[in-house]
Structure formats: C-alpha cells, structure tokens
Amino acid sequence: MKVGFIGLGSVGGKLAGSLLRNDTDLTVFDLDAGRVADFVARGAGRADSPAALMRACDTVITCLPNPAASDAVLAQMLPEIGPGKTWIEMSTTDADLIQRQAAQVAERGGAAAECPVSGGCHRADTGNISILVSGDRATFDHVFPLMQKLGRRILHTGPFGTASKLKVMTNYLATAHLLTLCEALTVMAAEGIDLATTYEAIKLSSGNSFVHETESQLILSGSRDVNFTMDLVQKDIGLFQKLADARGVPLEISPLMIAMMSDGQKRYGDRAQSDRMIERLEEATGLSVTAPGFPMELVDDEPEEPGYEVVVRR
Incomplete structure (x- = not known):
C-alpha cells in the first residue's frame, strides 16, 4: 500500500x-x-x-x-x-x-x-x-x-461523526481537569504543602487522571509546554459546546471553561501552550507553582507494540 x-x-x-x-x-x-x-x-x-x-x-x-x-x-x-x-x-x-x-x-x-x-x-x-x-x-x-x-x-x-463527537468530549474532559488541577495545585501551594507530595497524593487518589500524570508534571517543572495550544483547546471545547447547544443540553461548566480559556488567550496569545493557564493563578497570588525533580518534556516509556482493537462490552 x-x-x-x-x-x-x-x-x-x-x-x-x-x-x-x-x-x-x-x-x-x-x-x-x-x-x-x-x-x-x-x-x-x-x-x-x-x-x-x-x-x-x-x-x-x-x-x-x-x-x-x-x-x-x-x-x-x-x-x-x-x-x-x-x-x-x-x-x-x-x-x-x-x-x-x-x-x-x-x-x-x-x-x-x-x-x-x-x-x-x-x-x-x-x-x-x-x-x-x-x-x-x-x-x-x-x-x-x-x-x-x-x-x-x-x-x-x-x-461517521461518532468519532469526532467522542473526541471533542474527551478533550472537554481533559480541559476540565487541567483547569481544576491548576486551582488544586495553587491552593496547596498557598497552604504551604510540598508540591511534589501534592503530585503524588493526587496520583494515588480518586482525583487522579491521565491529565494529572502528564500535564501536572509540566506545570510543576515550569516547562508548561504540552505541545497543545490554547487555540486548539478552544476549537475542541467549542465543538463540544456546539453539540450541547444543538441538542438543547443546558451546560453550566462548559461556558465557564470557554471564558477562562478566552482570558488565557488574551493574556498569553492564541498559540500559547494550554498549560500556561496556571500562570493566571500565579499572577493573581504571587505564588510559584513549581517543584524540583519534574521533567521539562514528556517521554513515553511504554514499549511500542502493534495496536489492537478495543472491543465494546455489550
């Protein structure tokens, strides 16, 4: 082929x-x-x-x-x-x-x-x-x-269309956790709790997620470079909001997320990395939400193997 x-x-x-x-x-x-x-x-x-x-x-x-x-x-x-x-x-x-x-x-x-x-x-x-x-x-x-x-x-x-709908839904959820992680990490920093300890507490708890295990590391290292920009986030969560509007679903969190990302774009630019949303809170509090020992870039250490089909449970 x-x-x-x-x-x-x-x-x-x-x-x-x-x-x-x-x-x-x-x-x-x-x-x-x-x-x-x-x-x-x-x-x-x-x-x-x-x-x-x-x-x-x-x-x-x-x-x-x-x-x-x-x-x-x-x-x-x-x-x-x-x-x-x-x-x-x-x-x-x-x-x-x-x-x-x-x-x-x-x-x-x-x-x-x-x-x-x-x-x-x-x-x-x-x-x-x-x-x-x-x-x-x-x-x-x-x-x-x-x-x-x-x-x-x-x-x-x-x-056709189901994959796009599911994809923007997953990106909506990822954005929601990014924004709540920014708030959670900042509050713990304000409380004087060690942020490396905070990272591990979240990771072993019911508050954990893929977003935490990846993006929180880049926030704490100061890299803030997840290779995904604010304009792309806005596109995806905007498409999710469009789905909700078309079906008359009265979302409450989604419009707030869109407004928060819009503010981030105004501050840092449309093409700013999405993890820079933490800087809104750093500027508001004067805190540095960073900790030593975290990587500047993400590396996938899972061995490469042929992909497999995920079978839906019926």
Missing part, C-alpha cells in the same frame, strides 16, 4: 514518523518545506500538492489544525479519488462536516475513515496513542493494519 500523509505538525509529524519507522511506503505533503525535507531525508517521498499525493497513493491521511483546512485539502484531492482510493481523516473535526465529506468521497467510489487520536504528542511519537475510528466496518478492517502502526488502542465507534 502506498500511503500519503498531509500535515506534518505537532501531532501529524509524529504519526507520520510512526509510519516511516514501521517500513511504510510513505509520501508526504506540508506547506512547511522544512518539515517535508526532514521526512525526505529519512526516506519518504515528496508530493507537490494534495491532488498529486492522492493521485500517486492508495491511501492518504490528513492531520490538519482545523475543519476549514481539512475541507480545503479534501477539495483539492476529490478529483483524484475513485475506486481503490481511501481517505483517512485524523484531524479533530466537525461531525457534520465529516459526514458530508465522507459522502463526497463515496460518490466518487472511494472509501473514507474518520480517525481522530487521543493521548498526547509523546504517545503519538511512539505509536502508542489511542485512535477512535468511525465509518463502515469494511473500511475499518481495511485501514486497521495502518492504525496498528500508528496507535495502540483502536476503537470502532460507529457511523
């Missing part, structure tokens, strides 16, 4: 790296020539456009920063899509959009799969990230060997 990859950014570059590391016949495209040159130096092919990439490859994967970018790239690829061609969307996108896009691909005789990822850039880098896959079962089975190279835990979620 000849595979194309479009979007070599923070997440996409790491996913594409997993394909290259696992001996995939890979060709890439990105607007950043430096990123493309890096992959070519490591053995990947280069395409001059999304259309050329789809023309040359059996399967093309996109991992782009927003739904508008995804739609623009697919529009360029559509004339080259036909029987035997597969488009895999790994961006976090809009559920209504992916349904329309999948129909466009099907009209031309191609296949589509919606495959957003979750678990952080450090796990994308090692092939241990989790993947949500929506679309028909036949296409899931077709793309599964590629998903096994890209991620560890792979869940078939159902019809």
Whole structure:
C-alpha cells in the first residue's frame, strides 16, 4: 500500500514518523518545506500538492489544525479519488462536516475513515496513542493494519461523526481537569504543602487522571509546554459546546471553561501552550507553582507494540 500523509505538525509529524519507522511506503505533503525535507531525508517521498499525493497513493491521511483546512485539502484531492482510493481523516473535526465529506468521497467510489487520536504528542511519537475510528466496518478492517502502526488502542465507534463527537468530549474532559488541577495545585501551594507530595497524593487518589500524570508534571517543572495550544483547546471545547447547544443540553461548566480559556488567550496569545493557564493563578497570588525533580518534556516509556482493537462490552 502506498500511503500519503498531509500535515506534518505537532501531532501529524509524529504519526507520520510512526509510519516511516514501521517500513511504510510513505509520501508526504506540508506547506512547511522544512518539515517535508526532514521526512525526505529519512526516506519518504515528496508530493507537490494534495491532488498529486492522492493521485500517486492508495491511501492518504490528513492531520490538519482545523475543519476549514481539512475541507480545503479534501477539495483539492476529490478529483483524484475513485475506486481503490481511501481517505483517512485524523484531524479533530466537525461531525457534520465529516459526514458530508465522507459522502463526497463515496460518490466518487472511494472509501473514507474518520480517525481522530487521543493521548498526547509523546504517545503519538511512539505509536502508542489511542485512535477512535468511525465509518463502515469494511473500511475499518481495511485501514486497521495502518492504525496498528500508528496507535495502540483502536476503537470502532460507529457511523461517521461518532468519532469526532467522542473526541471533542474527551478533550472537554481533559480541559476540565487541567483547569481544576491548576486551582488544586495553587491552593496547596498557598497552604504551604510540598508540591511534589501534592503530585503524588493526587496520583494515588480518586482525583487522579491521565491529565494529572502528564500535564501536572509540566506545570510543576515550569516547562508548561504540552505541545497543545490554547487555540486548539478552544476549537475542541467549542465543538463540544456546539453539540450541547444543538441538542438543547443546558451546560453550566462548559461556558465557564470557554471564558477562562478566552482570558488565557488574551493574556498569553492564541498559540500559547494550554498549560500556561496556571500562570493566571500565579499572577493573581504571587505564588510559584513549581517543584524540583519534574521533567521539562514528556517521554513515553511504554514499549511500542502493534495496536489492537478495543472491543465494546455489550
């Protein structure tokens, strides 16, 4: 299978790296020539456009920063899509959009799969990230060997749009815990409790989460660089709010989270790292919410193994 990859950014570059590391016949495209040159130096092919990439490859994967970018790239690829061609969307996108896009691909005789990822850039880098896959079962089975190279835990979620909805829900929950962790760590600092002890207390308790075990370390080290920016957080929690609004669900916490992230963007910039939300509280209190001994970047130490399908309990 000849595979194309479009979007070599923070997440996409790491996913594409997993394909290259696992001996995939890979060709890439990105607007950043430096990123493309890096992959070519490591053995990947280069395409001059999304259309050329789809023309040359059996399967093309996109991992782009927003739904508008995804739609623009697919529009360029559509004339080259036909029987035997597969488009895999790994961006976090809009559920209504992916349904329309999948129909466009099907009209031309191609296949589509919606495959957003979750678990952080450090796990994308090692092939241990989790993947949500929506679309028909036949296409899931077709793309599964590629998903096994890209991620560890792979869940078939159902019809198109379900993966996007579940992904923005998980990012909503992750953001909620990031913001509450910022408050929890700051209050403990104000109480004079050792923050390394605080970290371990949370980790061994019912208050623990994946977000704590990863992002709290970067907050405490002072790095505040989780490789996920505030504008991306706003996109995801905004999509979750859109789902709630469409169904008339009167959320209370979600609007507050959106307002808090908006304030963070005004203070530090749209592209500021999301972990810098702790600095709002540091500025308000004069405290330094840091502790020695924590890493400046996250490293996934889980051995790389082929991914497997997570089976839903019925």
